[in-house]
Amino acid sequence: MASTDMRDGLKCSICLSTSTDPVMLRCGHNFCRVCIDRVLDTQDESGVYSCPDCREQFQERPALMRNLALRKIMENFRHTKPHQKVIFCTYCVDSPVPAVRSCLHCEASLCEKHLRAHSKSPEHVLSDPSTSMEKRKCSVHKKILEYYCTEDAACICVSCSLAGEHQGHRVEMLDKVSEKKKEKLRNIFQKLTTKREKTKEKVRSLEERWRKAQETAAKEAERVTALCTDIRRRVDDLEKKVLSEISRQEKEESQSLSALIHQLEIKKDELSRKMRQIEELCNMTDPLTVLQEPDTGDLCDPEEEEGDKDTRGHVKPLHDGDDLDVAVISETLSTLCDVITGIRRGIYVAGSSEILMDVNTAANNVHVADNLKTAIWTRKNENRPETTKRFMCNQVMSRRGFTSGRHYWDVEGSRSGEWMVGMCYSRIDKRGRQSYIGYNHKSWSLWRYNNQYSVIHDSEVIQLPDKISSDRVRIHLDYEAGQLSFYELCDPIRHLHTFTSTFTEPLYAAIYVYESCATIFEDWLCNWP
Incomplete structure (x- = not known):
């Protein structure tokens, strides 16, 4: 009864079956994940x-x-064997008593007393x-099955072995088999x-x-x-700086132009006055009056005034120079390149330019180019002195080693041969098979051979x-994370x-x-992924 009640309590109210992968809503009710997903999908509209x-x-x-708790209970419930049916003693007629053994010969079950x-x-x-x-007796001879025929893989009685169809076959006792x-x-x-256990270990791994x-x-x-936040902050600071410079230049230019405009307005008024005076003189009909007017030297053409000419005698423009100093603005904006460089250095601590080969470690059949960036296999012996640092293979x-940070460099190999x-x-060994990179616990390598990649450690x-x-x-190294990664530089880059x-x-x-x-x-x- 209790088992039935428990089974009912584990049922999903949607499919009315025992819940599979039970999930719970905030209200506390549990359902099959698939069932409740379907209900919620219909409620989406x-x-x-x-x-x-x-x-x-x-x-x-x-x-x-x-x-998880309900899931554990359900698993335990599924694996719990149902109660075996109680078998009662054949000879206890008045009141049923559970049997402890059954006699195959008598075909009866016995309690402790009758046993x-x-x-x-x-x-x-x-x-x-x-x-x-x-089922424990032979269907032909009605005798107890005591033997096992190894040739026919069948349980048989003594009559089957002596006179039946298994006569002459090799047989063994059931207990022994x-x-x-x-x-x-x-x-x-x-x-x-x-x-x-191995599977569990793999799962744990x-x-x-x-x-x-x-x-x-x-x-x-x-x-x-953090990097993007820093980029935004730097760009915002740069924007404020450039806008502030533009505003400052605009203010200075406005003040300068305002002063020039004021001067020109005064000059315009003075010219207008002179023009009226000349016009009046020109309109006079009496020659004596015209000639008796004061000296008119100050009425000369303003374009001919000495103060408005440069050293070569050319008339100077009213306003010399650009409206804004674009060069200063461009120079300020050029710091954006520094921001971009800082971003790249934030992503990579070191670039390929820092990886140079150490000739003192090069084997005598490896030629190192003058730029210390190319290694070439050669049949010619380089005749370098033998030292403890030099490889025999x-x-x-490289010259330098890395003890921290993120570093990367790119390598291009030839299509022929292997590398x-x-x-x-x-401290890697410098001679013998154990000196090859990857063939010891002190090195890790990517091997290209026959147009195929392999990794070795x-x-x-x-x-x-x-x-x-x-x-x-x-090759990308993250020293603190303990990761050494290899990528193929195709399009797109492939890990x-x-x-x-x-x-x-x-x-x-x-x-x-x-x-x-x-x-x-x-x-x-x-480009980098």
Whole structure:
């Protein structure tokens, strides 16, 4: 009865079946996720959402919260075996008494009391209480199944073995065969247990990677937000500065032009006065009066005045110069380039220009170009002195190492031959197979061979599935995050692989070439995902 009540309590009121993936609304009622999603979808058109049970309304589509406790109860309920049917003693007629054993020979179930009085002869085979004792007997001879025919894989009675269709077949006792099967099942169970533990470990590992990915995404989002906020602040400050400069120049120009206009107005009035005076003289008919007027030297043409000419005798313009000093405004705006440079340096601590090869580490069959950015495999021995820093294999390391921050550089390799790029500690072995980058625990590499990429660390080679379309790759190091990533510089840029580790020493760039060459090229302003 209690089991039935519990089952009813676990039902979804929408589909009237036991809830699957139960979710809960804010009002506390639980439903199957699929069922409640369908109900809310139908309510989208009206924009009014309500609980199917209590009819509580929500202004917005309610968020669905997983009910983990109810989910656990349901899982336990599903895995709980139903109560086995109680089998009563065949001989207790007056009052039913539960049986403890069943006799296959008598085809009867026995309680403790009747079991003590039961026959102990061999033909009376006892088993757990059962109501289907007929299944324990041979359907042909009606005798107890005691043997197992290994040839026909069948349970048989003694008559089947002696005179029946299994005569002459190899047979074994049921108990012995059962133990063999149990042992086999135990081995399978152990293997399944081991596989389950490995699967659980993989799940935990993936969950940890998921958690780290979420943390990294959160940090990156925070960093980008801070960077964009800083960009907006700098641009706003620059805008205010430029507008302030324009306003200042406009004010100065207005004052200057206002003064000039005032002077010209005075000059215009003076010219008008002189014009009227000359006009009056010209209109006089009496020659004596015209000649008796004061000296008219001040009535000369204003364009001929000495004060209005330059040193070459040319008349000067009324206002010399541009309206606004655009050069100053442009110079102020040029600081926007500094903002952009700061943005790039906020994204990348170091560019490819800082990666130079160390000839002192180059093997004698690796030629390093004068710019220290190209490594070329050569048959000719470079005859460099042998030191503890020099590789014996076809490799070379960078001059500087990185102990913190984010760094990246791009490498272009040849289409022929094979080459590897990556990073290593300075303590990497310099001779033997263990000195190749990636073939030890002190280095990580990307290997190109036969138009295929592979990544290598601690001698574990992982072949990447996709074919390559570009000869250029990008290496990106985030030292604090413990991540070394490789990208193919195609369009768009394609992520190839990311190594995750805890870096404990300075990391140096490293290149391996064989019948090939590789160049660190300066293109740190190219598009980046």
